[in-house]
Amino acid sequence: MFGLIGHSSSFAQAQEKARELGLQEMAEADMLAWCSAPPQLLETFQVTSRTGKTIEGTYIDSCFVPEMLSRFKTATRKVQNAMEMAQKQGINVTALGGFTSIIFENYDLSKFQQIRNTTLEWQRFTTGNTHTAWVICQQVERNAPLLGIDLSQAKVAVVGATGDIGSAVCRWLSQKTGVGELLLVARQQQRLQDLQTSLGGGTILSLEEALPQADVVVWVASLPQTLSIDHDSLRKPCLMIDGGYPKNLDAKVAGDGVHVLKGGIVEFWQDIGWQMMEVAEMENPKRQLFACFAEAMLLEFEGIHTNFSWGRNNISLANMELIGNASLRHGFQAIGLNPAQLSRAAQGGVQLAAA
Amino acid sequence: MATLEAPELGTETGNLPDFTTETYKDAYSRINAIVIEGEQEAHDNYIAIGTLLPDQAEELTKLARMELKHMKGFTACANNLGVTADMAFAKEFFAPLHNNFTTALEAGKVPTCLLIQALLIEAFAISAYHIYIPVADPFARKITEGVVKDEYTHLNYGQEWLKANLESCREELEQANRDNLPLIRRMLDQVAADAAVLHMDKEDLIEDFLIAYQEALTEIGFSTREIARMAAAALVG
Numbered sequence: 001m002f003g004l005i006g007h008s009s010s011f012a013q014a015q016e017k018a019r020e021l022g023l024q025e026m027a028e029a030d031m032l033a034w035c036s037a038p039p040q041l042l043e044t045f046q047v048t049s050r051t052g053k054t055i056e057g058t059y060i061d062s063c064f065v066p067e068m069l070s071r072f073k074t075a076t077r078k079v080q081n082a083m084e085m086a087q088k089q090g091i092n093v094t095a096l097g098g099f100t101s102i103i104f105e106n107y108d109l110s111k112f113q114q115i116r117n118t119t120l121e122w123q124r125f126t127t128g129n130t131h132t133a134w135v136i137c138q139q140v141e142r143n144a145p146l147l148g149i150d151l152s153q154a155k156v157a158v159v160g161a162t163g164d165i166g167s168a169v170c171r172w173l174s175q176k177t178g179v180g181e182l183l184l185v186a187r188q189q190q191r192l193q194d195l196q197t198s199l200g201g202g203t204i205l206s207l208e209e210a211l212p213q214a215d216v217v218v219w220v221a222s223l224p225q226t227l228s229i230d231h232d233s234l235r236k237p238c239l240m241i242d243g244g245y246p247k248n249l250d251a252k253v254a255g256d257g258v259h260v261l262k263g264g265i266v267e268f269w270q271d272i273g274w275q276m277m278e279v280a281e282m283e284n285p286k287r288q289l290f291a292c293f294a295e296a297m298l299l300e301f302e303g304i305h306t307n308f309s310w311g312r313n314n315i316s317l318a319n320m321e322l323i324g325n326a327s328l329r330h331g332f333q334a335i336g337l338n339p340a341q342l343s344r345a346a347q348g349g350v351q352l353a354a355a
Numbered sequence: 356m357a358t359l360e361a362p363e364l365g366t367e368t369g370n371l372p373d374f375t376t377e378t379y380k381d382a383y384s385r386i387n388a389i390v391i392e393g394e395q396e397a398h399d400n401y402i403a404i405g406t407l408l409p410d411q412a413e414e415l416t417k418l419a420r421m422e423l424k425h426m427k428g429f430t431a432c433a434n435n436l437g438v439t440a441d442m443a444f445a446k447e448f449f450a451p452l453h454n455n456f457t458t459a460l461e462a463g464k465v466p467t468c469l470l471i472q473a474l475l476i477e478a479f480a481i482s483a484y485h486i487y488i489p490v491a492d493p494f495a496r497k498i499t500e501g502v503v504k505d506e507y508t509h510l511n512y513g514q515e516w517l518k519a520n521l522e523s524c525r526e527e528l529e530q531a532n533r534d535n536l537p538l539i540r541r542m543l544d545q546v547a548a549d550a551a552v553l554h555m556d557k558e559d560l561i562e563d564f565l566i567a568y569q570e571a572l573t574e575i576g577f578s579t580r581e582i583a584r585m586a587a588a589a590l591v592g
Contacts, residue, residue: 021580025587033590036561038569041579074558081566088570116485116563117507 002057002300003086003094004293005039006276007064007078009246014065035074037063039082041089045274047297050331055300059276060085066099066246072107079103084115087124092305094125095296098245101127102222105164105312122307126299128292129309132264133168134324135291136243138334139261140216141177146337147237147259147345149215150180157183157214159207160221162191165243165264168315169218174199175317183210186221218263219244229253237345259341264291269331288335298326372554374436374492382552384441387433389546392445393480394426397509400456400472407465411516418509425502432495448545451538452476459531466517466524467531473513474571475539481506482563483555490554510567514574521576528575529585536588539564565589 008014011031018026026037040061048054062082068074079100086094096104103109105127113120144151156173160166161184173179182202186192192204211217212233220243229252236257242249243263254260271286282288292309299308308323309315337345372379401419405412433440452471459467484503488496517524543564547557565586572582 021583023583023587025591026583029587029591032558036558036565037590038562038565038586040583042583043579073556077559077562081562085566117503 001089001091002055002296003060003089003091004057004097004276004296005060005062005079005082005086005094005100006097006293007062007099009066009098009281011065011067014063031067034063034065035068035071039063039078039085041085042276043274045272047268047272048270049301049329050269051301051329053301053330055297057297057300058086058089058091059274060094061276062100064099064103069099069103075099075103076107076109076112079109080112080115080120083120083125084118087118087120092124093296093299093308095128095292096125097128097290097293101129101292102245110311122310123305124307125310126292126295126307127164127309128290128295129164129168130315130319131295131298131309131323131327132243132291133165133172133315134320134327135266135334136165136169136218136220136241136263137172137177137320138324139241139263139336140173140218140239142334143259143261143337144216144239146342147239149237149239151216152178153180154215155179155181155183155213156216156218157185157205157210158218158220159185159210160219160244161202162186162188162195163220164309164312164315166218166220167195167313168320169220169243170195170199170202171315171317172320174201179216183214185210214238217241219249220263222246223248223252227252231256231258234258257345259337259345261337261341262335265289265335266291266294266327266332267335268294269333291332291334294327294332295323298323298330298332301330302326370554371490371492372552378552380436380438382549383433383436383438385444385549386546386553387429387438388440388442388445389448390429390480390483391426391433391440392442392449393476394422394429396449396453397472397476397480398422398426400468400476401509403456403460404465404468404472407460407463407468414512418512421505421509425505428498428502429495432492432498435494436492448542452535452542455535455538464527464531466520466527469513469517470528470531471535473509474517474568475535477506477510477513478567478571479539479542479564481510481567482560485563486555486559487553510571514571517575529581532585533588536585540589561589 008017015027040063042059042061044056044058046054046056060082062078064075064078144154156179158166158170161170170182174182184192184195184202184204185207196202196204215235216239218241222244231253238258240249240253240258240260241263242260247262250260265288268287295309398419401415405415456468456471481503484499488499491499543557543560550557550560569582569586572585
């Protein structure tokens with residue numbers, strides 16, 4: 001059995017979902033009531049790999065909503081209680097989706113292993129970041145050439161380069177993909193310098209310096225609401241992989257030679273009999289899901305019952321390869337630019353050629 | 356990975372209250388009374404349920420005796436702090452739930468009686484004790500840690516009986532949930548201010564109570580959707 005811990009993307013959406021599930025009281029309850037709501041085990045479903053193997057999974061909604069981020073104790077409790085529920089269900093491996101792993105990491109919840117009479121066993125959980133990082137690298141490798149970007153010559157900016165996913169993406173792109181130049185963007189200078197040393201290369205730049213130079217931008221940091229990007233200053237074509245959470249880049253910059261792809265999203269080879277991805281606003285919710293959730297499925301398919309992705313900067317290239325191979329074998333595929341985006345890219349190319 | 360601003364660890368996190376202040380003792384006089392009264396009611400309720408289930412009377416008497424032992428422990432906690440429990444307040448506090456229990460008892464409704472005592476009151480106690488332990492004075496902490504283990508046994512007793520009899524009492528349980536869960540919510544609201552003085556957070560109390568209650572309902576055999584619906588009655592109303 002694998003598990004997924006998820007949450008709604010807003011309070012309004014959580015209420016809407018409660019209404020759909022027939023929980024009228026919750027749909028009408030105010031934010032304070034939701035702050036006291038316990039986690040809910042919402043569904044159990046089966047997933048069959050392309051290899052024919054079938055596993056069972058459980059979706060737990062932590063009842064967290066992003067509006068609770070400013071309430072440290074509430075956010076913490078939601079994550080811990082959902083994890084305790086997953087463990088008490090006897091789930092082998094549970095992925096911490098959405099803000100769950102972010103809260104766990106940033107609030108340093110590994111210090112609090114005891115939840116009531118339960119001692120959390122970390123080996124039962126994964127952030128899913130290894131698979132997410134691998135998927136994002138695949139998205140860069142496959143989609144940049146479709147836009148006429150030659151990666152061996154290209155400048156690739158990684159925004160949030162020192163994070164768990166960001167640093168893994170940097171390692172892969174510099175050592176496996178071989179990109180022209182890696183532009184490293186993050187807030188903490190010391191960590192940036194450490195990363196540069198460990199990579200043996202890469203250029204440290206501010207966001208403002210990096211964006212106008214980049215042929216590809218990988219976003220793995222949350223974007224401040226106030227962030228404004230000067231569309232005119234960007235290179236055209238430019239591939240942007242929106243690997244942050246929540247995914248809100250598209251509305252800010254897409255169009256006219258700038259192509260935005262939802263990062264860290266995979267599509268399964270057949271429909272999954274669940275309902276929960278609909279709330280994540282996937283284009284094809286029966287098949288598309290976050291790569292971090294898919295990691296829990298992959299670990300269960302492969303019988304790898306360890307906390308495969310855990311802590312910060314522990315993602316190795318070997319593990320990315322391992323999970324990547326499993327991903328392909330069991331029928332997952334990183335989502336790519338859709339036909340409409342590609343056709344716009346082609347038209348842009350013609351206009352450039354005509355000019 | 357996205358990043359969050361570093362949280363401001365609240366002053367109450369990890370800090371113990373000053374057990375010697377008048378404010379603390381005043382709040383403690385009511386919270387402690389509720390605990391003592393709760394244990395007394397639990398004792399009486401288990402004995403009473405035994406009259407409806409004669410073949411279980413011996414087991415129930417055993418449970419009841421444990422509650423009396425707890426009561427003595429919590430009385431010692433008040434003495435240790437030099438506090439006199441406000442028993443009049445506590446009696447009034449439990450009155451609505453007590454009345455519902457008495458009505459169910461007179462009607463011979465075992466499932467309702469068990470839901471009130473073995474599920475609601477026990478889950479309420481377990482969650483409150485869990486949250487109290489990290490902020491208790493050292494004397495009370497030791498006693499409470501011992502008690503909380505026993506309370507799981509009691510919750511388990513109710514669970515097992517209701518599990519074995521679920522099909523015949525499903526509707527009665529759903530009605531009993533509707534009638535009594537809002538009372539628990541009101542009781543929590545009523546003690547929120549005093550609990551806050553003891554560094555116990557109302558949000559924590561409600562959520563932990565619902566987790567313990569939901570786990571019991573899961574054990575009994577309700578579906579996840581039914582449980583979510585039943586628990587929601589505590590969050591509103």
